[in-house]
Amino acid sequence: MRIIVPLQGIVQGRGGLILGSLIPCALLYFFQFYLKRNRSSPPPDSPSASTANLPELTGIPRNSSRTSLPTRGSIRPAPVSSRATAIARASDSAYYTGWKKWLEDPYHPTSNPDGIIQLGLSENHLSLDLIEEWLAANLQKSLLGEKRGDLSICGLATYEPLGGLMDLKMVMAGFMSKIMRGSVSFNPAQIILTAGATPAIEALSFCLADPGNAFLVPSPYYPGFDRDIKLRTGIELIPVHCRSSNNFSLSIAALEREYKQAKKRGIKVRAVLLSNPSNPVGNILHRETLYDLLSFVTDKNLHLISDEVYAGSTYGTEEFVSIAELLDTGVFDNSRVHIIYGLSKDLSLPGFRVGAIYSYNENVIAAASKLTRFSSISLPTQHLLVSMLSDTKFVEEYLKVNRERLAQMHALFVEGLKQLGVECFKSSGGFYCWVDMSKFLKSYSVKGELELWENILNVAKVVLTPGASCHCIEPGWFRCCFTTVTERDVPLVMNRISKVLKDHKATH
């Protein structure tokens, strides 16, 4: 049946048509199979390193063929699907390589002072003491009630509604509104809760595009998008390059250009995906740019996905504006706008795995809710968070203190790097310094950038994220997370990096 799928339109038609159309097509298919079988193999060096990892499009994994299927007693593992072969073999970008190395030898100020310092991971440890304090005081009563006997085990143990508890959606809506400094209110019925922002992005992508469609993504962009979206959905990401000469601002003209290019290549663009505040750059989109973006997506009949997971982690003087704020005006078609949110960044709780889709499109809400069967949040965690987010005093104090600490640590890093002759982009949000080390490259290229990155990893034992992993078009930029270490570690970090930079300067 599958190979005649293209004929379905006809098969659905009147009976008389079936044979007349089926037979010539069937002949064509057999001819095609005949050719495929008899085609000579390509020369051994013809596939590039990257295409070698791609699954063949025939549905048969590379390690198997019609003539050599594993038989009883074979020592090769039974063949998996083409897509699994691709996923299992996918070569890791520097982003993940650094992560792995760090796991083998993680720095600790006392127990492993020579270990690898992780500045490549987007975690915020600066305010975990506040969370710890809250948990120590409230854990038991959050889950088991104020006193013995309050426990409703059914509320913890049994199946839950798809898309999360309404109680959690309600406090989540309140939390999001607080994050946006009350400038906008969120409707709990438009929230779909998932086990982290990662499945939220994937489920939303499934809902907005079909295999072969594409999203335009202003770059440099978060390295995880490639995995989050491309692993299973079949959607392509098209980077829309932003440049240092333009302060890495998003240009509608560049979006327009890439959109037209894609159209020329026969690719259907379905959405613009951006992070605001930007990961990795740390800048915030201006209100005017948001208006222009909404006009652009409306004009082109696209969706707009605004990943706002760092909305509450701003530290500059610039005010963050959520895309939701502009929709309250009623000028735009809200149904094409979707926000990604979560508690991994603004509440420093990635381990709790809580993400959210906030959508204005009823079909997306219906479909994505059904998809949450694959990424539900554990009920004890949901109940814990209902308590935590209902504690207004705690939440307000946490957000205030966390912002102050982010600002302080950011300033320390910027100053420390400045001492080494390294300039940071003037960022306003997120956990990163976006760092220009281009003058330390031995060659002004991706190769040169990765060489410096490797030296910082292997000699300085500091994990950074190279701009190449973020699809940055200009070599020499690095993402440097300032929230995974303490203030006391900063001199050590700078000292370690400085040695490598000196060496690179000397041979420059």
Added chain:
Amino acid sequence: MRIIVPLQGIVQGRGGLILGSLIPCALLYFFQFYLKRNRSSPPPDSPSASTANLPELTGIPRNSSRTSLPTRGSIRPAPVSSRATAIARASDSAYYTGWKKWLEDPYHPTSNPDGIIQLGLSENHLSLDLIEEWLAANLQKSLLGEKRGDLSICGLATYEPLGGLMDLKMVMAGFMSKIMRGSVSFNPAQIILTAGATPAIEALSFCLADPGNAFLVPSPYYPGFDRDIKLRTGIELIPVHCRSSNNFSLSIAALEREYKQAKKRGIKVRAVLLSNPSNPVGNILHRETLYDLLSFVTDKNLHLISDEVYAGSTYGTEEFVSIAELLDTGVFDNSRVHIIYGLSKDLSLPGFRVGAIYSYNENVIAAASKLTRFSSISLPTQHLLVSMLSDTKFVEEYLKVNRERLAQMHALFVEGLKQLGVECFKSSGGFYCWVDMSKFLKSYSVKGELELWENILNVAKVVLTPGASCHCIEPGWFRCCFTTVTERDVPLVMNRISKVLKDHKATH
């Protein structure tokens, strides 16, 4: 691009072929579009309820067309993907309809004694008191340590390794071994933890088959498989019917027949998927059948997925044999065998969302681990379970008492139904009676079965699962869960059902 996908094989061929093949096909397509546009609308009752909800395969959602894209100010929501349209509109089977009705008016012995009694949901409430007791005594120290200051907030709040904590895998391996009464030991390195068995099955399916491939599934089978597997993976499920005349046993001859049929239709079968103990029938596969199954999948170069989530919920005298036990012999190629497990059934904790893939295939382990980024378990829940499953005394007591209670409740239901003239299949595991009500059908057909089911739902206000939802080929069988009510509720359940049956008998 979308509409020429079927020609990909040709396009990959030599250049000269392209035009010669493309042109006739393009003509065919245009003809097809022409016909579709000019075809008069079908009469209102011509598409069945289920096909009306299927997405068109043209890549264009039903609510949009090339000539009427929503424009600025349009009130129709922006078009979503074809797959989302299909998911959002998918008509719910009786299995889900009953669930929804129950949510609107759930029975409670004191606060809503006339509400709907849920016997369609596979939850076990019989032993929740034991879990409750354990939590009350151990929650605080599981997460925060024995005393103030023990808390390692980093272990709770920060990112976790893909596929779950090694500590949890280790106690999970021990728990699984205990469930199998020590007959087999499990290697923690082969366990991949996911947020429930549902994403475990989906991720495994992604790994074993490509879109258009199929799994053979002995039926009656768990109604959730259709959603778990078909929603996103593009894999088809082919029921292999088991019959009452053969005690609903799996027949290798029937498997062979369906395999050949599929092959004839050009469908590539990639795996056999079964649940053992069977959901909904409740029988256990004999050791000999397991051997035959392993021979069959080896012979056909297929995978075998054994869903053993009810392995610890047996209550008969028959001994449960895990497929893992047979692999210790070394006779078979282990790499084609994969077990699904979880804590939703045997530990009564569906709300905790903990599932597992246990695979002997290194490529599946590698790929599925990467896929767990979309379905990670919350860290507080993981730590809680490490404590709970490490408590050997609690686990052993729980398993013992739970088995006794299952046996007792099962016997009560069987006896109660017998009084109504209804026979149950002799089951040995799971939460269900598999009930033969065929003699009460007004017509011996799926229609007759659904009519009785509706009356039991609407008149008796009891949710059952009709055999049709489980792809049972014989009308009149129902799945009846006996673990969601208390012993005291049993007479009420029987009383309510009996009224409907009397009415059906009268008009028979």
